Amino acid sequence: MALMGLGYRSVTLVKTDEFARMDVSDLQAKIAQAQANGEQIMAIVATAGTTDAGAIDPLRDIAGIAAEHQIWLHVDAAWGGALLLSEQYRDYLDGLELVDSVTLDFHKQFFQTISCGAFLLKDARHYELMRYQAAYLNSEFDEEHGVPNLVSKSLQTTRRFDALKLWMGLEALGQKQYAAIIDHGVTMAKNVAEYVKSQPTLELVMQPQLASVLFRSRPAQMAGSDAAAIALLNQRVGDALLASGRANVGVTEHNGVTCLKLTLLNPVVTLDDVKVLLNLVERTAQELLAQ
Secondary structure: OOOOOOOOOHHHOOOOOOOOEEEEEHHHHHHHHHHHHOOOOOOEEEEEEEOOOOOEEHHHHHHHHHHHOOOOEEEOOOOOOOHHHOOOOOHOOOHHHHHHEEEEEOOOOOOHHHHHHHEEEHHHHHHHHHHHHHHHOOOOOHHOOOOOOOHHHHOOOOOOOOHHHHHHHHHHHHHHHEEEEEEEEHHHHHHEEEEEEEEHOOEEEEOOOEEEEEEOOOOHHHHHOOOOHHHHHHHHHHHHHHHHOOOOOOOEOOOEEEEEEEEEOOOOHHHHHHHHHHHHHHHHHHHHHHH
């Protein structure tokens, strides 16, 4: 919104549930309030895979609300859009076919190198709203003779042939192999979450929905410690692992809780591999507490 000159104050935030998904009741309330204030609603923006929690909003319910009020619905599926190829978890994206536009990042769960992304429209006629005619870019003569006009489907004019690597990946692996490696990551996250819950010095912060796991270290000797002390320990664990060169475990914050994050995309990683890493997290926490 800031890039469009509308500023962040033009954005109305909608509450989320305990799984970080959009609360449709609050969405309806926010729409009603905006209409009562005489405000024009430009779009509803939902998410299929938030960066940390991997949360996927209830797309079908949101699409119904958008249709009822004739509001454009855009879905940021940069992280979770790859589930379109999944055999086990495709239903997580139920309702995606109803939205007006979608963002996809192929350099995430489609396993492409940076950068490779796409903006997709349900109705191709809407690309005409982006159309810019210039003789030196996309002459009518060229179009009449079958030269593809890609300028009117992108904000960029000079750009790399990023679509080639996606095409090559799909051709080389095929849909079934893509589905297998995507499903592996999501299943691995679920298995890792169960293991974390079984460890007395680790705490699962949120049940995973995609291929990421949010957790934190909670050693027994920190029982009764305040939130700030536990947050600092987890920040120090992440920093120490990175500084030592032993591991790079993400540090983030979810609902005010500082936590560690594993993103499980490598299709050959096993649960035993992750257990080694989690044991390293536990040992590092103990080393820091002993200092």
